[in-house]
Amino acid sequence: MNKLAKRLEQGLLRLYILWRASKQQVSGIDLLKVEREHEHELSAGILYPALHRLVKDGYLTLKKTVEHGKVHKYYRITKRGKDALEKAKESFGEPMKEFLREWLKIPRKEEEKTLSLIDLKNGESGTIISIKAGHRAAQRLADMGLTPGTKITVAKSAPLDGPIEILARDSKLVIGRGLASKVFVRVEEK
Amino acid sequence: MKKRITIALAGNANVGKSVVFNQLTGLHQHIGNWPGKTVEKAEGTLFYKGCFIDIIDLPGIYSLSTFSIEELISREYIATEKPDLVINVVDASILERNLFFTLQLLELEAPIIIALNQMDMARKKGISIDCKKLERLLGVPAIPTIATKGVGIHKLLEVAMAVIEGKRKTNPFKPTYGKEVEKRIKKLASLLQKMPINYPPRWTAIKLLEGDEGIKEMIRRIDASILATAERLLKEIERIHGHSCFTVIASEKYQLANAIATKVQKLVAQKKPLLSERIHDITTHRIFGYPIMALTLLSLFFAVFNFGDFFSRILNGYFTFGREILENIIGTGALSKIVGGGIFEGVFAGISIALPYIIPFYIILGLLEDSGYLTRIAFLMDNLMHRIGLHGKAFIPLILGYGCNVPACLGCRIMETERERVIAAFVVTLVPCAARTVIILGLVGAFVGLKWALMLYLLDLFAIFILGRIAFKVMPGEPTALIMEMHDYRIPNLKTVAKQSWFKVCDFIKIAFPLIIISSLLIKLIEVAGLLNPIADALSPITTNWLGLPSIAGITLIFGLLRKELILIMLSALFGTTNFSTILTPVQMLVLTLVTMLYIPCVATIAALTKEIGPKKALIITIIEIVFAIFIGGIAFRILTLFLH
Numbered sequence: 165m166n167k168l169a170k171r172l173e174q175g176l177l178r179l180y181i182l183w184r185a186s187k188q189q190v191s192g193i194d195l196l197k198v199e200r201e202h203e204h205e206l207s208a209g210i211l212y213p214a215l216h217r218l219v220k221d222g223y224l225t226l227k228k229t230v231e232h233g234k235v236h237k238y239y240r241i242t243k244r245g246k247d248a249l250e251k252a253k254e255s256f257g258e259p260m261k262e263f264l265r266e267w268l269k270i271p272r273k274e275e276e277k278t279l280s281l282i283d284l285k286n287g288e289s290g291t292i293i294s295i296k297a298g299h300r301a302a303q304r305l306a307d308m309g310l311t312p313g314t315k316i317t318v319a320k321s322a323p324l325d326g327p328i329e330i331l332a333r334d335s336k337l338v339i340g341r342g343l344a345s346k347v348f349v350r351v352e353e354k
Numbered sequence: 355m356k357k358r359i360t361i362a363l364a365g366n367a368n369v370g371k372s373v374v375f376n377q378l379t380g381l382h383q384h385i386g387n388w389p390g391k392t393v394e395k396a397e398g399t400l401f402y403k404g405c406f407i408d409i410i411d412l413p414g415i416y417s418l419s420t421f422s423i424e425e426l427i428s429r430e431y432i433a434t435e436k437p438d439l440v441i442n443v444v445d446a447s448i449l450e451r452n453l454f455f456t457l458q459l460l461e462l463e464a465p466i467i468i469a470l471n472q473m474d475m476a477r478k479k480g481i482s483i484d485c486k487k488l489e490r491l492l493g494v495p496a497i498p499t500i501a502t503k504g505v506g507i508h509k510l511l512e513v514a515m516a517v518i519e520g521k522r523k524t525n526p527f528k529p530t531y532g533k534e535v536e537k538r539i540k541k542l543a544s545l546l547q548k549m550p551i552n553y554p555p556r557w558t559a560i561k562l563l564e565g566d567e568g569i570k571e572m573i574r575r576i577d578a579s580i581l582a583t584a585e586r587l588l589k590e591i592e593r594i595h596g597h598s599c600f601t602v603i604a605s606e607k608y609q610l611a612n613a614i615a616t617k618v619q620k621l622v623a624q625k626k627p628l629l630s631e632r633i634h635d636i637t638t639h640r641i642f643g644y645p646i647m648a649l650t651l652l653s654l655f656f657a658v659f660n661f662g663d664f665f666s667r668i669l670n671g672y673f674t675f676g677r678e679i680l681e682n683i684i685g686t687g688a689l690s691k692i693v694g695g696g697i698f699e700g701v702f703a704g705i706s707i708a709l710p711y712i713i714p715f716y717i718i719l720g721l722l723e724d725s726g727y728l729t730r731i732a733f734l735m736d737n738l739m740h741r742i743g744l745h746g747k748a749f750i751p752l753i754l755g756y757g758c759n760v761p762a763c764l765g766c767r768i769m770e771t772e773r774e775r776v777i778a779a780f781v782v783t784l785v786p787c788a789a790r791t792v793i794i795l796g797l798v799g800a801f802v803g804l805k806w807a808l809m810l811y812l813l814d815l816f817a818i819f820i821l822g823r824i825a826f827k828v829m830p831g832e833p834t835a836l837i838m839e840m841h842d843y844r845i846p847n848l849k850t851v852a853k854q855s856w857f858k859v860c861d862f863i864k865i866a867f868p869l870i871i872i873s874s875l876l877i878k879l880i881e882v883a884g885l886l887n888p889i890a891d892a893l894s895p896i897t898t899n900w901l902g903l904p905s906i907a908g909i910t911l912i913f914g915l916l917r918k919e920l921i922l923i924m925l926s927a928l929f930g931t932t933n934f935s936t937i938l939t940p941v942q943m944l945v946l947t948l949v950t951m952l953y954i955p956c957v958a959t960i961a962a963l964t965k966e967i968g969p970k971k972a973l974i975i976t977i978i979e980i981v982f983a984i985f986i987g988g989i990a991f992r993i994l995t996l997f998l999h
Contacts, residue, residue: 306604340836
């Protein structure tokens with residue numbers, strides 16, 4: 165394995181273990197087995213130190229049970245581990261999504277459509293994908309913090325094709341309907 | 355140590371800059387406009403520790419691009435006038451968006467300190483901010499303040515002085531971007547190093563990559579080849595990121611702001627729905643929002659006009675009294691007429707008519723703005739206003755115009771851009787104010803028929819609609835879509851609003867009174883010199899031939915420039931009767947009223963226009979309306995004669 169992949173693996177391994185543990189308690193052998201199924205070279209020499217590190221940091225707890233006279237060790241995720249996993253998803257996972265999708269050429273699922281702001285219902289959230297407005301309007305939107313990658317929530321729209329009130333970066337913005345129709349978002353899947 | 359220093363206040367709109375300004379300057383302030391622009395300029399002075407400090411309140415802006423005049427004014431001021439310090443007033447409850455602007459200031463290499471204002475609002479929202487950490491991250495002092503209560507203002511001033519005097523060192527943070535962008539910024543900046551420009555090279559380089567028109571123009575004049583390089587580098591960034599360069603830079607700046615904000619603030623308490631949120635929901639409700647707005651505006655409308663009426667009457671009494679005294683002193687000869695009639699009447703018109711309405715108007719408008727309700731009204735009415743070529747905020751000046759055009763024109767300052775302000779001011783002058791309503795109802799309504807009076811109102815709406823749309827298309831500058839920040843409702847700061855209203859009124863008086871007095875004097879002079887008839891005859895091609903009115907109408911229309919009511923008053927005075935049907939035919943009544951309705955309102959309105967959009971534009975609007983009114987009047991004359999004989 166080349167150096168880049170090795171580096172990545174070290175970082176991602178802990179994340180992967182936590183993710184597995186969040187679904188159900190795992191043993192070291194469970195993890196090795198599944199990896200081998202996927203023909204991935206994961207050696208015990210790498211896995212166990214990672215597991216111990218996670219226990220030491222408080223993200224996993226180690227449980228020993230005795231079954232049929234044999235000692236089984238299981239790793240369970242702690243609350244702290246759950247929080248860490250969630251936080252990593254927010255600050256790391258979500259932004260990586262687009263990149264990974266493009267890099268690995270993962271096809272988009274059906275539910276993920278790109279809608280314009282005016283198509284969103286009150287209360288719906290989305291992430292801005294693109295803005296198809298004129299240079300000046302796009303600049304102004306960017307100045308107000310509406311750039312690709314920004315999370316927004318539609319609060320309401322004024323009646324009779326009036327402007328739209330959205331929540332972005334912790335403050336309320338009002339956008340004229342015409343302009344709003346040129347902002348395209350990807351709706352969050354529930 | 356310097357004896358006189360300058361401090362500028364900069365920040366987003368509605369962060370409490372003007373409250374800080376008022377706290378610092380007390381009554382030593384002056385509010386006018388930036389020379390040649392429609393943007394308000396507030397300046398003040400304070401004396402602190404043996405030093406005169408000039409404080410200037412820059413307009414509330416979100417960025418330093420060329421989107422609006424406010425932004426241009428601010429960045430030019432900071433780069434050219436080089437104030438000793440810029441106090442960046444930041445709304446602690448909306449840290450991220452505010453920090454975006456802070457980063458812009460840091461990029462412009464302005465000497466800044468931060469006033470972390472509205473700490474009480476932040477606390478209410480459950481946000482706690484580590485000010486020391488913010489100071490460390492930004493490298494400049496950050497003083498928590500609650501400007502409305504005066505908390506932290508003294509400390510702010512102390513720290514400001516310490517920084518200016520060099521007693522406290524700062525190490526301002528320099529925002530940086532991703533490697534690919536940084537590489538190109540540095541390349542451009544090195545090319546700009548030796549250029550004779552007021553702005554820092556790095557900032558200029560970033561602006562060129564953003565495609566800033568103003569900077570591009572400036573560089574084009576010095577060395578056009580740099581523009582080509584900038585264009586090339588810009589496209590490279592766009593190719594790498596797949597978005598416009600401007601978006602990339604803004605995006606990364608916001609990410610930086612977000613990173614700092616996240617490190618520095620903590621959501622401590624659970625977010626309960628605040629009262630302000632609930633009020634917000636009701637006032638923007640699809641169904642309830644409108645009646646609430648109608649009720650609020652109506653009551654405010656009545657408050658302004660009843661207050662105005664009340665004081666108008668009182669002042670009227672004083673002036674009549676004063677006039678008598680004057681006549682006793684000067685007599686009733688020609689001089690008395692000129693002085694008494696001219697100056698006195700002029701001052702009287704200004705004070706008793708316009709002022710009693712303007713003072714409460716400014717206060718109420720200030721309260722609407724400060725509380726945040728104004729943005730909600732704009733939200734509800736934007737769509738309708740679009741049909742006239744205006745934006746939602748124009749609704750208020752428009753409605754006010756039905757009472758008196760003067761405060762309505764002054765109210766156009768709430769519009770977001772200069773272009774909108776001009777169009778709004780223009781449209782507002784077409785709205786029939788109370789004085790014109792008096793004529794519509796008193797002349798046409800009484801002597802021709804109520805139906806016709808109503809028709810005139812409808813025609814006026816029609817004119818507003820059409821002329822509004824024409825103005826929209828014809829005005830230079832690009833129409834802008836509505837993008838507005840709606841800040842949380844808050845209790846308006848009455849002290850600040852009252853103070854600012856007072857100074858705005860003073861500024862208006864400075865412009866209005868000379869105008870009113872001069873025009874009154876002129877007209878009186880004409881009267882006393884016996885030039886009334888010669889002028890009436892000179893105008894007769896227009897008045898008699900084109901408009902079909904008796905030649906004396908020309909004079910009344912001129913007098914109507916002073917006060918619209920004078921038209922009827924003059925007619926009855928000249929003919930000695932109030933039974934206008936003996937003087938004018940129904941057609942003539944309609945034509946006269948029509949022209950009165952459409953041609954420029956009184957001098958006080960022209961003064962208001964001058965104050966808000968400048969003398970040149972005010973003059974253009976005046977001429978356009980006079981021509982339009984006369985034109986329509988003549989056409990109406992011919993059409994009506996066919997129907998009414």
